[in-house]
Structures are given as structure tokens and as C-alpha cells.
Amino acid sequence: MRTVPGAQATKDYRCPGCDHEIRPGTPHLVAWPADGTGGVADRRHWHKACWGARSRRRPGRW
DSSP, X not given: OEEEOGGGOOSOEEOTTTOOEEOTTOOEEEEOOTTOOXXXXXXXXXXXXXXXXXXXXXXXXX
């Protein structure tokens, strides 16, 4: 996982936690599978609050 400052967030993404857009300029997190498998296609961009609440959401890969 790594943080993306708002100044470096230049694209639209969809947060898998809430299914809302992460607009350019919005600070957020990028996460990928802990086992290190996969590549760019396996990265997911999350709102910071959604990442923090992920354990309270439905079971899934994250």
C-alpha cells in the first residue's frame, strides 16, 4: 500500500470500498495483493476512510 497526495492524483478512479469516484486532486491510497502476485491491473485506489473501514465491509480480496 502507498499513499497518493492530492497533487499527484491526476486521474479518476473508482474506490472498491464505496464504489464512488476518486476525483483528480483527491488524496487517497493505492493497495495491491499482499502476496505480491499480479501487476498494475491488480492495484486498487481507495479513499482513506474506506480503506480504514474495510474490515467492517463484506468479505473480499481486500
